[in-house]
Amino acid sequence: MEKLKVDEVYRLLSNILKIVADYDEEVFEATARHIESSLKGIDRDALLNVLSQLIRLKRRPIPAQAYEPEVVHKRDVAPSVTLTEEPPKGNRIKEPIVRELRAILEDSSFLESKQDLLQIIRTYFGGNVSIRPDNRDSRQDLANKAVNAFCRLTQAEQHNVYSSLRRAYLKGRKSGLGEWADIIANRKSRE
């Protein structure tokens, strides 16, 4: 019986937290004003107390994005080896993705010409990247602009752009034994 009651109370508290997530702070403040004006005594004090904590919960910093399944462990290094680790810039989890995105955009075996890179930018970032007229942006400039535009996207948009680009990037990358065997044996191409 006691367990059932504990479960019930726990469920009620979970529902309250859900309300905190779903409603704006203004709603809680309006509720507090209503309680102040319509209730008296211990009930008024208790409810206002609870509401003030809920408002506090509402104002807490946005929690970090969900971590990837493999958590980065502290590096296990011998005391004699001194490491200087730079503090993570911005979102630590996004860093590998941004690095990989830059590597894809700068890979001339994938985007052979500046035009290819421009095409990618227009397709994925549209008007969010300002291109200098008369082809004055260098390849590196374009890649930097694309990466900056990527960082300004929402998480869902980033996921779509990254997945799509990466799929295209990995599509053509598969070495095979056959062609390497031809090279080693100095045979004519099988094509």
Place this chain on the structure above:
Amino acid sequence: MEQGIANYPQAVTVVNLKGGVGKTTLCVNLAYGLAFFLEKKVLIIDLDPQANATQYLLSQQAYKKLYLSDQASKKTIMEVYDEFNIADRADERLRLAEPEKFLQRIYKGESGYLDLLASKLELGLRAFEVGALPKYDQVRWFIENVASFYEMVLIDCPPTVSSMLIAGLEAAQSILVPIKPDFLSTIGLPLLHRTITRTYPKYIKRAKWLGELRMLGLVYTMVDHRLRMTQHSMKEVEEEAKKFRYPVFNNMISYSTKFTWSSQMTLPIFRSEPSSRYAREIENLVVEFSARVEE
């Protein structure tokens, strides 16, 4: 007296006289990782006639286009040897003409990059050349000519005592030894120790300005923690390493078929599988390696 150059980069030869220990995989992922994670300017030299490092980093189409076609624009380590023979005939050794032709950009980051000096199968035939006295400073000469482009050079050596291995030792300040913790692989360690402490100094006159060859350390590769043999082998290796005063890296590389897949995609593991624990292992190793090199 031979004078070195002031900006000679940190050159590390990756070597083990036992084949199949993950030497090329380690060399490639480490070199790439230095550029990718730490934005270093890195050159990887494929000194192995099997050209596995080259095959890891370039697709067959790219290799054909760059090195073999009628419009081939790049040259391999083989041509370095050819150019050296010409340069060495002069009274004062000549500089390498057009060094950029030997360097293929593999990766470009914000400020760091990785370039490759590719290998060729015919490199192994050099061992059979007769006539002139053998020379072993071709690779060092090449690095001197491109020194201003790089902070670090990693040299992937063949797993045999050969003129290429000696050239790799002649060019480097330190050596890194990948070691797979199984019985047969660990026997390569005393063999390597004998080669670098007795054979090499006996026959080769190392350039004084390069300093003594330093053992950077042993890195465990292809580690399968499930096996009891792994722990047993590691213990034996550490006992031998203590006798030889060889440091052992704290970070190690686990065994995984994902490395094989990554080599087929011509990408390092941290780009083919960026979320994997193997990517983290390489990143950690890169940091430890960089710290040890700068000690």
